[in-house]
Amino acid sequence: MRTRTPCTILAATVCLTTVLGACTTPSSGSGGGSGTKQNVTLTVAEWTNPGAVEFTKELNAKFEKAHPGVTVKLQTAPTANGAWQQLWNSMLHSKSVDVLAQFAPTQQGYAPDYTDLEPGGSAALITSGQLTDLKDQPFMKRYDAADQAAAVGYKGGVYGVMAAEYVGAGALWYKKDLLEKYHVSLPTTFEEFLGACETLKKAGVTPIFVSAKDGMHGGVWQGIANQTLMKGHQPSESVKVSEDRATAFWKGSQSWADPVYKEISQQHQKVMRYIEPGASGVSQQTAPGVWAAQSDNYPFLLDGSWDGAAVQQANPKLNLGFFVMPGTDDPAANRVAFKPDLSWVVPASTKHKDLAMEWLAMFSEPENYKKWLAATGSISTQPELKNTSLPWMDWLNSHMDDAYPQLTNPWVPAGAPLDAAGPDLYKLAPIGGDSIDTILSRAASAYRKSVDK
Numbered sequence: 178m179r180t181r182t183p184c185t186i187l188a189a190t191v192c193l194t195t196v197l198g199a200c201t202t203p204s205s206g207s208g209g210g211s212g213t214k215q216n217v218t219l220t221v222a223e224w225t226n227p228g229a230v231e232f233t234k235e236l237n238a239k240f241e242k243a244h245p246g247v248t249v250k251l252q253t254a255p256t257a258n259g260a261w262q263q264l265w266n267s268m269l270h271s272k273s274v275d276v277l278a279q280f281a282p283t284q285q286g287y288a289p290d291y292t293d294l295e296p297g298g299s300a301a302l303i304t305s306g307q308l309t310d311l312k313d314q315p316f317m318k319r320y321d322a323a324d325q326a327a328a329v330g331y332k333g334g335v336y337g338v339m340a341a342e343y344v345g346a347g348a349l350w351y352k353k354d355l356l357e358k359y360h361v362s363l364p365t366t367f368e369e370f371l372g373a374c375e376t377l378k379k380a381g382v383t384p385i386f387v388s389a390k391d392g393m394h395g396g397v398w399q400g401i402a403n404q405t406l407m408k409g410h411q412p413s414e415s416v417k418v419s420e421d422r423a424t425a426f427w428k429g430s431q432s433w434a435d436p437v438y439k440e441i442s443q444q445h446q447k448v449m450r451y452i453e454p455g456a457s458g459v460s461q462q463t464a465p466g467v468w469a470a471q472s473d474n475y476p477f478l479l480d481g482s483w484d485g486a487a488v489q490q491a492n493p494k495l496n497l498g499f500f501v502m503p504g505t506d507d508p509a510a511n512r513v514a515f516k517p518d519l520s521w522v523v524p525a526s527t528k529h530k531d532l533a534m535e536w537l538a539m540f541s542e543p544e545n546y547k548k549w550l551a552a553t554g555s556i557s558t559q560p561e562l563k564n565t566s567l568p569w570m571d572w573l574n575s576h577m578d579d580a581y582p583q584l585t586n587p588w589v590p591a592g593a594p595l596d597a598a599g600p601d602l603y604k605l606a607p608i609g610g611d612s613i614d615t616i617l618s619r620a621a622s623a624y625r626k627s628v629d630k
Contacts, residue, residue, distance in 0.1 A: 351497075383453050402584070438600070
């Protein structure tokens, strides 16, 4: 799960930079099972997230108890400033990791051959044979096969356990007591949401707190875009909707300058009228705590569902709620879009493959996975396990039946300008000084130039 990585809320390029490791070697020396006698060290690595790290430490202790002679070593690094990427690249190069956390590449990571785009990030690890296919592992039966294939699948194989997914597009935390005080109900349409914000503004409170400094305001645009583009489609069609759009962009029949994106941007600007005036100076690292501490202001916080623990830690007494902003005036279209996140993978170079599989099997046991969900606030990826009973998840739990994987951006070559993958919302008024037509025209031009090189 995510440690507040706001750049993913704004448009991001497909091809992430990665250093591919050396050729893989056959696994050997894999001690496994409770009868293990030799001293073996199993290395697990994940990025820094307090809830996830504490859970992993507990699971490691449980695993060691069940496997005498085995020591589980946990390696962590923050995602900020490239520290996590440096760690996992180094560990893959040195073949010193057995179970590794990766962000799910999704099918966006594999552009068609005619684009001549090379996969990046974890997708590159998969296509180069550096990760192990887990499809036939017994523990994979606990997970939704379609969701796993969409997140970490490639050519019939499944190269990880997508263990966490979150809601970021249009995600809003809210203070239940504050809405009740001003007689505001949760809106089900876009106009109702604007009406709620206007009521709160007239009452003397600032409706929305957000870290525009770190791009979290982009969640409004993405939320509206997902609900608008998925209108009339079944949840199972989200991957195809993304692929069809990417194909149309590449071949030139669609662009960021199309009317639908102007409408989305206009809706986005309407919401921006109700944000904290100093939002461009608010850091995402501090935003959840600052928002939670002010019980009489800022009814809404624009932030992903991954930040539940941070909010509750800042103010344990806060009567907290969470929902997704309705981005259209059709309640049936205003569905939840979730984003695959942390996925456990097993490098092909591991010397302890059997033990790695046993660790993943233990992680996947319902008793343990329930604790993972409670610690991280993740949406469950196991169909037999419902989401946790955390109080703030009440709305989310009742709106997951028609939820769908968040739409992905069109394919973009590595090194392309940021706005080739979508309008640069830092430059759109009121955060920036540019008009809607300007940012959309710039994005359309940047995209076309990047793919026509």
